[in-house]
Amino acid sequence: MSRTLEPGDHIYCKRVEGLYDHHGIYVGDYMVIHLQGKAKKSKPLPPCQKCGNKRVINGEIAKVCVDCFLDGENLKVYDYGVSFWEFTFRRSGTCSTRHSKPPYEVIRIATAFLHDEISASEYNFLFNNCEDFAVTCKTGNKGSVQVLSYLTAGAVCSAAAIVCPVTGLALAGHYVASKFLRR
Structure with missing residues (x-):
C-alpha cells in the first residue's frame, strides 16, 4: 500500500x-x-x-x-x-x-x-x-462494479460464442487472463 x-x-x-x-x-x-x-x-x-x-x-x-x-x-x-x-x-x-x-x-x-x-x-x-x-x-x-464486470463479460462471451464459438472462447480466455494479469 x-x-x-x-x-x-x-x-x-x-x-x-x-x-x-x-x-x-x-x-x-x-x-x-x-x-x-x-x-x-x-x-x-x-x-x-x-x-x-x-x-x-x-x-x-x-x-x-x-x-x-x-x-x-x-x-x-x-x-x-x-x-x-x-x-x-x-x-x-x-x-x-x-x-x-x-x-x-x-x-x-x-x-x-x-x-x-x-x-x-x-x-x-x-x-x-x-x-x-x-x-x-x-x-x-x-x-458492485466487480460483479457488474463479471456479468457483462459473461454476456459478451456468451453472445460471441453463439455467433462464432472460437471467438467466444477466445474472448472468455482474454477476459480471464486480463483479470488475473492486472492484479
Missing part, C-alpha cells in the same frame, strides 16, 4: 487466489466494518486475540481487526473521485468516479449498519455483497 490508512477508507483484498476481492470500511483503531459472506468454514477457529472475532463467516455485518479482515492477503485502498479514463483502464472493483462522503459520515453509516440502525439486506453475492456495502457507506449509492 502506498499511502497511510485513514479512518473512513474503503479497503479491499484478494480472495480465493484473486478470483474476487473482499471489501470493508476502515473505522480506525485497526478495525474494519464489513459485510461477511455465508459460512464457509467447517469448524470454528479459536477467537482472534486482537478483536475476539470467531473467524466463522456468517452472512452479516461485523467489526473485526484488519488482520482478520485481510486473512493473510495484502491490503489495498479503493479510490474515489477518479477520472473517467482512470476508471475505464483500472481493474474493476478498485475505484469509482463517484466522490466519497467525508470520513466521519462514512464511519457513522458503517457503524449504523453494524448496530442495525440502518437495515441491511441479507448477503447475496450478486445483489448485496461486501462491495455494495462499502460503496453504500462511501457514496450513499449501492454498486
Whole structure:
C-alpha cells in the first residue's frame, strides 16, 4: 500500500487466489466494518486475540481487526473521485468516479449498519455483497462494479460464442487472463 490508512477508507483484498476481492470500511483503531459472506468454514477457529472475532463467516455485518479482515492477503485502498479514463483502464472493483462522503459520515453509516440502525439486506453475492456495502457507506449509492464486470463479460462471451464459438472462447480466455494479469 502506498499511502497511510485513514479512518473512513474503503479497503479491499484478494480472495480465493484473486478470483474476487473482499471489501470493508476502515473505522480506525485497526478495525474494519464489513459485510461477511455465508459460512464457509467447517469448524470454528479459536477467537482472534486482537478483536475476539470467531473467524466463522456468517452472512452479516461485523467489526473485526484488519488482520482478520485481510486473512493473510495484502491490503489495498479503493479510490474515489477518479477520472473517467482512470476508471475505464483500472481493474474493476478498485475505484469509482463517484466522490466519497467525508470520513466521519462514512464511519457513522458503517457503524449504523453494524448496530442495525440502518437495515441491511441479507448477503447475496450478486445483489448485496461486501462491495455494495462499502460503496453504500462511501457514496450513499449501492454498486458492485466487480460483479457488474463479471456479468457483462459473461454476456459478451456468451453472445460471441453463439455467433462464432472460437471467438467466444477466445474472448472468455482474454477476459480471464486480463483479470488475473492486472492484479
